[in-house]
Amino acid sequence: MRRGDFVHHVAWTGAGIVYVLGTDGIARAADAAPRGGFAFAQISDSHIGYSGPANMDVRATFQHAIDAINALPQQPSFVIHTGDVTHLSKAREFDDARAMLSTLRAPLIALPGEHDVIGAEGPKRFAASFARNDAAGRGWSSWDQGGAHFVALVNVGEGETMGELGPEQLAWLRDDLAARSADTPIVVFGHVPLFAVYPAWGWTTRDGTAAIALLRRFSAVTVLNGHIHQVVEKRDGNIRFATARATGFPQAAPGAPGASPGPLAVAPGSLLGVLGFRTVELDRSAAWQDRSLADA
Amino acid sequence: MLLAAVLLAAAVGSPAPGAAAATVHLKDDAFEPAVVTIHPGERVAFVNDDDDAHTATADDNSWDSEGLNRAERWVHVFTKAGTYTYHCTVHPFMKGTIVVQAAR
Numbered sequence: 001m002r003r004g005d006f007v008h009h010v011a012w013t014g015a016g017i018v019y020v021l022g023t024d025g026i027a028r029a030a031d032a033a034p035r036g037g038f039a040f041a042q043i044s045d046s047h048i049g050y051s052g053p054a055n056m057d058v059r060a061t062f063q064h065a066i067d068a069i070n071a072l073p074q075q076p077s078f079v080i081h082t083g084d085v086t087h088l089s090k091a092r093e094f095d096d097a098r099a100m101l102s103t104l105r106a107p108l109i110a111l112p113g114e115h116d117v118i119g120a121e122g123p124k125r126f127a128a129s130f131a132r133n134d135a136a137g138r139g140w141s142s143w144d145q146g147g148a149h150f151v152a153l154v155n156v157g158e159g160e161t162m163g164e165l166g167p168e169q170l171a172w173l174r175d176d177l178a179a180r181s182a183d184t185p186i187v188v189f190g191h192v193p194l195f196a197v198y199p200a201w202g203w204t205t206r207d208g209t210a211a212i213a214l215l216r217r218f219s220a221v222t223v224l225n226g227h228i229h230q231v232v233e234k235r236d237g238n239i240r241f242a243t244a245r246a247t248g249f250p251q252a253a254p255g256a257p258g259a260s261p262g263p264l265a266v267a268p269g270s271l272l273g274v275l276g277f278r279t280v281e282l283d284r285s286a287a288w289q290d291r292s293l294a295d296a
Numbered sequence: 297m298l299l300a301a302v303l304l305a306a307a308v309g310s311p312a313p314g315a316a317a318a319t320v321h322l323k324d325d326a327f328e329p330a331v332v333t334i335h336p337g338e339r340v341a342f343v344n345d346d347d348d349a350h351t352a353t354a355d356d357n358s359w360d361s362e363g364l365n366r367a368e369r370w371v372h373v374f375t376k377a378g379t380y381t382y383h384c385t386v387h388p389f390m391k392g393t394i395v396v397q398a399a400r
Contacts, residue, residue: 052347052366088349088363114386118351119362162388202389260325261387262348 038146041069041076041106042189042278044226047115047248048097049087054249054263055271058087061293063100065247065277068296076106076279077146082226082244083113083156083191085130089122094129111152112139113191113227114162123157140169142176146282149180153190155205163192163205170210177214185282186221193225195234195241198254201261203228215239224278228254228261231290245276245290316341316371320392322350322364322384327392334396336377343369350390355381 046062055061069079081101086093101108110130117123127139135141142151151173155165165173180186188194194208205211215221221239229246232254250266252259266274272294280288317338321328323345332340342352344364352361352370361370363386374380377398384390 049365050349054347088365090363115349115363118349118385119360122362162386200389202387260346260348262325262346 038148038282039074039076040146040280041072041079042082042224042226042244042280043069043079043247044082044191044244044277045084045113045229045246045248046081046097047084047087047246048100049090049093050248050263052249052263053265055275058248059096059100061272061275062097062247063103064272064293064296065275066100066104068291068293069277069279070103070105072279074281078107078109079104080152080189080224081108081110081130082189082224083111084115084226084246084248085110085113085126086116087248089116089118089125091121091125094125098129109152109189111154111189111191112156114156117157137169137172140172148185148187148282151176151186151188153188153194153211155190155192155194155208162202163208165205165207165211170207170214173211174214177218180218182217183219186215186218187280188215188221188223190223190225192227193232193241193243194223195236197228197232197243200255203254203261212236212239222280224280229264230274242278242288244278245274245292247275247277247293250274315339319343320352321345322352322390325384325387325390327352327382327384327390330391331393331395334374334394336375336396336398337373338396339371339373340394341369341371343367349386350384351386352382352392353385355383 043065047058048062050058085097109132112126116126131139132141139154140152142149153165156162192205193203194205194211197203216237219238223239223241225243228243229251230243231245232243234241249263251261252264273292276290276292278288278290317334318332319341320332321343334340342361344350344366347366349363349365351363359372364370374394374396377396380394382392
């Protein structure tokens with residue numbers, strides 16, 4: 001694998017159209033996303049337990065996404081859920097979500113969102129349902145796979161419980177990355193975006209800039225988050241950021257006039273078009289596709 | 297009949313057992329009213345009027361509604377005088393204050 005190619009051919013799809021990002025950073029239409037090699041999937045913001053105008057049946061849309069991932073012609077090496085598995089951290093919500101996620105064919109890695117760590121019992125229930133045996137500290141972890149170094153961060157539960165990594169985790173991240181050469185492809189996961197999407201709505205990680213500073217020396221970094229229920233992308237030097245669609249319900253565009261960061265009801269019949277998941281392929285190049293449930 | 301009238305008069309003069317002295321509405325991602333003043337032993341009801349989940353959580357974690365779904369209500373009794381600041385853990389920009397005044 002040519003390390004430098006890692007982010008030089010990034011593809012994603014909105015309504016079934018695939019774009020490829022060239023080395024010049026310009027997206028162009030392509031016939032198809034690359035196939036083969038190492039692949040993983042990202043699923044996010046399922047909010048099991050919510051029922052309201054924005055989605056009366058979050059279980060059905062969650063299962064729809066799981067079934068679509070299970071039906072992929074190339075099974076991902078793992079599926080990462082980037083948080084807000086549940087809506088209120090209730091025991092029955094975790095039980096429900098865990099039962100549905102157990103039907104995934106690929107191994108699951110789950111990170112908590114702020115909705116998964118509500119109250120004294122939320123963090124315990126999340127850990128009991130999804131904790132990794134090899135996780136460091138309070139749930140963050142890293143591993144090498146498919147020629148890349150993966151880092152799963154936890155940026156809920158600190159301070160007022162949202163959008164903060166904390167000094168202990170940042171120290172761990174510094175030590176974890178110190179052992180990697182600058183040409184190692186790095187993929188970082190977390191719930192809340194590391195960069196400031198819209199701080200007034202809590203769509204930022206307060207100490208995210210400290211983590212980003214540790215990532216700058218690497219030639220190819222991909223940061224994948226959830227939390228805002230829509231795809232927002234940003235490129236900062238060698239670091240590419242992308243948030244993901246939810247399976248639970250959509251939310252308004254950042255700072256949309258008159259909007260709030262809560263569930264957004266859309267026109268009847270259009271819900272599946274704004275929910276979805278992401279697949280990422282790593283071979284000589286990396287490609288990701290954001291798939292709507294309407295297309296899945 | 298007379299006894300019933302006396303009991304009714306007494307009930308009007310003070311909150312019935314379990315009744316809230318104040319109600320805070322969690323609405324449009326804010327606590328309304330943001331500041332509530334009560335007295336020791338009185339209750340405050342927190343009602344989620346939003347479609348999104350909210351909590352009412354003391355900044356020092358001494359009390360916590362935990363997750364409130366749409367239309368859910370949680371009541372807390374404040375026994376000691378003081379100023380209690382609180383927030384919503386899923387929307388930390390939501391902040392409120394309960395002032396418990398010692399003397400009437």
